[in-house]
Amino acid sequence: MGFSDDLARAVQQKRSPLVVGIDPRWDQLPEALREGGDGLAERAAAFREFSLGVIGAVEPHAAAIKPQVAFFEELGPHGMTALGDVIAAARAAGLPVIVDGKRNDIGSTAEAYARGWLGRGSAWGGDALTVSPYLGDDSLDPFVEVATDRGAGLFVLVKTSNPGGALWQDRVADGQTLYQSIGAHVQSLAVASLDECGYGAVGAVVGATYPRQLAELRELMPHVWFLIPGYGSQGGTAADVAAGFAADGLGAVVNSSRGVIFAYQRSEYVDRAASGHWTDCVAAAAADAVADLRRHTPAGRL
Numbered sequence: 001m002g003f004s005d006d007l008a009r010a011v012q013q014k015r016s017p018l019v020v021g022i023d024p025r026w027d028q029l030p031e032a033l034r035e036g037g038d039g040l041a042e043r044a045a046a047f048r049e050f051s052l053g054v055i056g057a058v059e060p061h062a063a064a065i066k067p068q069v070a071f072f073e074e075l076g077p078h079g080m081t082a083l084g085d086v087i088a089a090a091r092a093a094g095l096p097v098i099v100d101g102k103r104n105d106i107g108s109t110a111e112a113y114a115r116g117w118l119g120r121g122s123a124w125g126g127d128a129l130t131v132s133p134y135l136g137d138d139s140l141d142p143f144v145e146v147a148t149d150r151g152a153g154l155f156v157l158v159k160t161s162n163p164g165g166a167l168w169q170d171r172v173a174d175g176q177t178l179y180q181s182i183g184a185h186v187q188s189l190a191v192a193s194l195d196e197c198g199y200g201a202v203g204a205v206v207g208a209t210y211p212r213q214l215a216e217l218r219e220l221m222p223h224v225w226f227l228i229p230g231y232g233s234q235g236g237t238a239a240d241v242a243a244g245f246a247a248d249g250l251g252a253v254v255n256s257s258r259g260v261i262f263a264y265q266r267s268e269y270v271d272r273a274a275s276g277h278w279t280d281c282v283a284a285a286a287a288d289a290v291a292d293l294r295r296h297t298p299a300g301r302l
């Protein structure tokens, strides 16, 4: 039993396909968390406190957490220490951690990334990691090997949510687009690493902002977990992500970062939160996202 089964269990237990993205941005933190000063160490301490508050608030609603490495890395060593604490806290709360680091390099270097980030015994302790496929199949192999050895998972960038991604991902060679070609390779890696739930250790990132391609890739990749970003702040809707799910409600998890974690900046949530505390707004936004996804997608069958 590996990451794929763990994710299926989390989705079924919570009856939720929601992944909450932890993307702390200094200017958007609650006022009280910014009072300690704005040097790198103080910002990192505030990111840590904020992220732990988010984890506590969303734990009942989220199937997994996706910390975005970039925001911690921006703060240098203090930020990376905070990231380590955030990963440990999410795991202590029983939430699978998908590290959004988009790593990769030539195979021998990829191996070091894989060893460092993947699995409960690793230095970072991530349950899964996002990786780029653009250095070729030999660059993915070390990740697959380490992930399968350690019961961890991967999400390979297949069709990203940003508009510019189409420039290369939609290019056609040998009668298929690059994203189709990467998708077919990811499907073969998933089939070779199947868990009991019927999905493999190797998943795919497919953006909510491309519903047609999402439906097409679901057909092409029946054994692949989809991590779907772009829902909420980037304009993707629950209806847009519906085709990413299998009929039983499994097969896809949907990320929302800003739409959930900065909910205290939206008057609808400030008015609703009984205590007025920012974490209550975050909890309410996570619950709303789950209800929205259950209403408009096969996740409602969970």
Ligand SMILES: O=c1ccn([C@@H]2O[C@H](COP(=O)(O)O)[C@@H](O)[C@H]2O)c(=O)[nH]1
Pocket (backbone or CB within 6 Å): 021, 023, 068, 100, 159, 160, 161, 162, 205, 206, 207, 229, 230, 231, 232, 233, 234, 255, 256, 257, 258, 259
């Ligand atoms: O194609 C991709 C791949 C990754 N992301 C990441 O997901 C979140 C989205 O944040 P929102 O605030 O919900 O827009 C962010 O960390 C991105 O780096 C993506 O958006 N698209």
